[in-house]
Amino acid sequence: MQRRQSSATWLLLAHIGLIFYASLYPFWPWRWPPGMGLPWLLDLPWPKRFWAFDVEANLLGYIPLGLLGFAAAMRSGWGLRTALLLGLLPGPLLSFLMESLQFFVPGRVPSLSDWALNSAGSTLGAAFGLILNGLGGLQRWENMRDHWFGTSSAPALALLALWPLALLYPTPLPFGLGQWLPWWRESLVDALAGTPWALSWGDAVAVEHELPPGLAALAIGLGLLSPVLLMIAVARPGLRRLALAAGAVLLGLLGTATATAMAFGPDHAWAWLSDATRPGVGLGLVLALLACLLPSRVAAALGLFVLCALIGLISVAPADPYLTLNMQAWEQGRFINFYGLTRWLAWTWPFIALVWLAARLVQKPE
Structure with a gap:
């Protein structure tokens, strides 16, 4: 063989x-x-x-x-x-x-x-x-x-399979993976404790502002669009892309609903789909449909831009205090290991996807 x-x-x-x-x-x-x-x-x-x-x-x-x-x-x-x-x-x-x-x-x-x-x-x-x-x-x-799918699609398919698992770690905004900034900020503040820079640095990085509705909707839309672009970069052209995009969106919706149910209870599984988040989900759906028309290499290049923009937007989004309390309950209970696994997936998935898309662009066309 x-x-x-x-x-x-x-x-x-x-x-x-x-x-x-x-x-x-x-x-x-x-x-x-x-x-x-x-x-x-x-x-x-x-x-x-x-x-x-x-x-x-x-x-x-x-x-x-x-x-x-x-x-x-x-x-x-x-x-x-x-x-x-x-x-x-x-x-x-x-x-x-x-x-x-x-x-x-x-x-x-x-x-x-x-x-x-x-x-x-x-x-x-x-x-x-x-x-x-x-x-x-x-x-x-x-x-x-x-x-x-075309050849050399194995890493992308593995990333697409891990995306719904990454969504199980609740984020400040739906589909908002890659929020490293709070963790880095806390780590740096702890490392600088007791030094002449501790107070000024802590005050500088502790300021958080809520994202305007337009930017929040954009972040949600980009979070939903990014795996679709990753999929299009390896999918064969034609109507089959629409089915794949629909499947990716459905997995994203179910993953986010599951994360909400685990954090707040099954009765609140779809509470995240509110008047504030629906515009972002709608924007993501429209962009995902339009992305199906793109050539594979153009989709890969656009995916780099989308992931960079998503990481930048989600890094400045403030944390939800109710979500923080539920995460503390996870950390102290039987979900402690699962919490850590999904957290690292949520943090690293966009960066790994960035590396793969960049490598995809320098490969020879199939």
């Missing part, structure tokens, strides 16, 4: 990064377990009690690892045996590494049951991949991808 670039490979790498984050959060302070030697570190303890949430998370969280490992190898042309190895082996090995490293992170509890559940999850994922391949599902996906 001819080897080719697969979006499953990029999703596999992203999932491994998410496992590192979920397993080792909050990452510090690192310390050697007092009174324990290295042989003891290799002997994971069995827990005294089980929690349903932990059992489900440890089992389900590793299923994509086995599935993506198998699919990435098969789609890249490595053959069935190699695919089985990449589906079955990384899960137990990665889980054992994570559980062993948790000895060094206070607040994390390594467990032999977690390793067993993680290993079972990755094995189930590899089994799903084997069944899917046997039924022809991977080949049908390859044929469908070739019908809808």
Whole structure:
């Protein structure tokens, strides 16, 4: 089988990064377990009690690892045996590494049951991949991808798959990903505390102004338009682009509604779609439809401009105080790891998309 670039490979790498984050959060302070030697570190303890949430998370969280490992190898042309190895082996090995490293992170509890559940999850994922391949599902996906998208589209498809997950972290404005400024500001203020520049710097960066309605609508529209431009940069021309754009918009709406439901309750899932945000959503829909007419390279170039403008606008948007209270509840509860994962996705997604679009422009046309 001819080897080719697969979006499953990029999703596999992203999932491994998410496992590192979920397993080792909050990452510090690192310390050697007092009174324990290295042989003891290799002997994971069995827990005294089980929690349903932990059992489900440890089992389900590793299923994509086995599935993506198998699919990435098969789609890249490595053959069935190699695919089985990449589906079955990384899960137990990665889980054992994570559980062993948790000895060094206070607040994390390594467990032999977690390793067993993680290993079972990755094995189930590899089994799903084997069944899917046997039924022809991977080949049908390859044929469908070739019908809808051009070559070298794997990174873009992985980014598009991660976009709805990034939207699960609530932002000041719908679809407003990439708000690094508050985090950098707080970090710099803390770093300058006790120095001659502390007071003046803190006063300077603490000023926040609400975005005017027009700029807020523009930021929302650009946030909805950016993944559509990313998709058009790799999609084949024709009416199929309209279907892809509609699918991207629908995923964005559902992702934002899900984030609102998680932050404020299921009854308020669509509360974000208010009189203040509807103009921005409407603007995004119109721009997305018009973008379907653009050539792929023009869409990539416009995507660079749109993402830069989105990052600039969302960086100066003030935080919602009610949202901040709900985020504190997430940080202190069982969603602490999920909160961190979605936060980093929301922060980094536009910047990774910028890098890919810039690389796309310097590639030779297909």
